[in-house]
Amino acid sequence: MRVLVVEDERRMAAALQRGLQAEGFAVDLAHDGEEGLHLARQGDYDVLVLDIMLPRLSGYNVCKQLRAEENWVPILMLSAKDGEYDMADGLDLGADDYLTKPFSYVVLVARLRALLRRGAARRPAVLRAGDLSLDPARRKVFRGRTPVELTPREFALLEYLLRRHDEVVSKAEILEHVWDTFDTDPNVVEVYVGYLRRKIDAPFSRNALQTVRGAGYRLAGDGG
Amino acid sequence: MRVLVVEDERRMAAALQRGLQAEGFAVDLAHDGEEGLHLARQGDYDVLVLDIMLPRLSGYNVCKQLRAEENWVPILMLSAKDGEYDMADGLDLGADDYLTKPFSYVVLVARLRALLRRGAARRPAVLRAGDLSLDPARRKVFRGRTPVELTPREFALLEYLLRRHDEVVSKAEILEHVWDTFDTDPNVVEVYVGYLRRKIDAPFSRNALQTVRGAGYRLAGDGG
DNA sequence: CAGGGTTCTCAGCCGCCTCTCAGGCGCGCT
């Protein structure tokens, strides 16, 4: 069982490494967020232990980035209890469990084993961008707490845009993924973008679904 | 699986060649940067192992040059730990992994295999020159933290200049790569350079986009 | 078969973007 520990405090990192090795894990260490992200991308870890406060790139962002890349390795987050982020943030981001420092070493190992037993990470149920949310399983869309009714085609389009939120997506890509064709008149995309805007943006005075002239559309992730 | 090893120390090069061949790789050697760049351009390598300290042309520059040419072959960089460049530089430049000498041979092979598994190199997410940054996927440009709105043509021009930042780029090259023609009036380049300056330089009292009279333009990489 | 909902096509309009042109400026050479 291979574990990657991303932790900048040398003493804590070394302690975790020794302890987990004693439990029979193969342990790699990373000392900042970038290194951690880099190693995690290489894959082949069964679980990540990720501190939130890290130099160069926060654990928060490492987790977000990995999930955005469809990397579903189980992640256990660590943080000081008075930190900038709290537990809800961590779990929202796609972490699978969360421990607040100081934590009991026994608890850590127990949680790690639980994660490993559970296998792959739970794919987050809901897609979000700002206060816009879409639940693929339940086929429901909300702007804030207000439910929004969408037709199947509108729903599929919004889901695709949400999965790639903040990126600019060309009409050709949209046609390929939402319509499953590539030689259709791109005007149909313009029409449906119009429909979506009238349902998810205009009634709420928002402008999440942006046109990038000559390139495509971008669903703004609302400040990151 | 074809590997190109660019390494000037004969002994190290020979050791790598023998070792990798034993693992089943087809190995070519280059002994300086220019030869390495030349061979890499011929393509057909699945991965490059690139020393940073090289005669004639540093590994740093070989990597930069390849990426500027849209060559995304996976690259694993090697360097002495006290060298002029550090890990961040290497990865910033578009290398995909990085090992510090002395390194374990087992680790090298593992990392190589990881690179090959991951397939094509990760295209660097963001292009930078000083505090100017451009994100091709998100189609966003920032001067520092201030977002800058560009038209498609302006964006394409800036992207090309950033990919070759610090180099002098002729109008003919710009026409070829940004306009995809070569017999157009070069004045259009001058016009668009003017537009860009008014958006990315003038409002910030900068002078990044410089004219090199009689030769072309250079996007200054900010003192580097 | 009727009716409502959904998908898609079409055509017109609007506004931004692109590119041309010509006059002016200034660098660098003599």
Next chain:
DNA sequence: AGCGCGCCTGAGAGGCGGCTGAGAACCCTG
């Protein structure tokens, strides 16, 4: 200092990308 060439830039025409209202075709459901 003067000159010529290369570069800059303001103005404006035209095109093209994108938006939208209208309506036809289609598909369920009752």
